[in-house]
Amino acid sequence: MKKFITTLTGLCLLLSMTSINAHAGLITQNLTNSYQIDNNGFTVYPQTLSTSIIITTPSTISQDDYASFFWEFNSSRLASISFNMTLLGNTNNFALASFFVGEQTLWSQPETLAKLTNITLDLSQYDFSNLSADIVKLGFKLEAQNINGDYVRVSRRDKSSLQLSDIELTRIEVPEPSSLALFLIAITFITRSKLTRRQLTK
DSSP: OHHHHHHHHHHHHHHHHHHHHHHSSEEEEEOSSSOEEEEEBSEEEEOTTSSOEEEEOOSEEETTOEEEEEEEEEGGGEEEEEEEEEEESOTTOOEEEEEEETTEEEEEEOSOEEEEEEEEEEGGGSOOTTSSOSEEEEEEEEEEOSOOSSEEEOOGGGOOEEEEEEEEEEEEOOOOHHHHHHHHHHHHHHHHHHHHHHHHHO
């Protein structure tokens, strides 16, 4: 009986660890679909024939103008995000491009970036414990800045245009409950066995 319990414990531990290693990996997903939009003055243009999303400014920019698109995720499971981007026509820095999680801005680009550039951000290094909720908004924003007075007029060539494509988010996958249950059963048997041995040696 003792040998059977020992064998069963080892088997539970092996199966649970194998399952946890298989399922506690990283999930990478493309984020160009099913986003939500929040805007005031600036416009978000989804590109139906490609994977890109564009935010542009009008010819008149006010201080409170912005546009953002975002998804909702559990902040405790974020690993990294990568994307390609350009910021065109922003010669006077009238618009600031940024990436945010909840209330935190984790990356920003204030100057024109004419060449398509890949950006990768390690989200695991950020402490999201001060966020008001576990499920948070994660997305990109273009907002007005450096506006003197109520508004400024810009030429058609100087309109700011933020273009993003190939947005990929990597999250940590949580192990299945059955894997954790097997692991806990194995640990329980091991602990019980150790306690029994100690009592017998006394």
